[in-house]
Amino acid sequence: GIAGVRKIKDNYNPETWMLEVTTISIERQLNIDFAEVHKRVISLSVSNICKHLQMIFLRLIGWQIIFWILALLWISCIN
Structure with a gap:
């Protein structure tokens, strides 16, 4: 939360x-621009x-490279 802004009560809209x-009055009182905070x-x-x-x-690409290398090694072993 933002310091100085009251918390929402239970079951409050x-x-x-x-x-x-x-x-605007709360912004001035707290010296905060809520648009900037947002x-x-x-x-x-x-x-x-x-x-x-x-x-x-990067994780997915890493695994793809590993599988690609393993596939190349497997193919080279078969030939």
């Missing part, structure tokens, strides 16, 4: 809570997703 805690969070999320996908891709 999240949309109503968002409208209440992201007003941009940073989205940027970090996209960055983390890209890193995760890159790791998966």
Whole structure:
């Protein structure tokens, strides 16, 4: 959470809570630009997703290379 922003109560409508805690007066009171906070969070999320996908891709490529080499060795042993 963001320091100074009250937490949502149990069984409280999240949309109503968002409208209440992201007003201009709250931004000024806390000296926070919620739009900038949102941009940073989205940027970090996209960055983390890209890193995760890159790791998966590299793992898959790594296994493909290993299988390719093993296939070549097997074929060379047969001939």
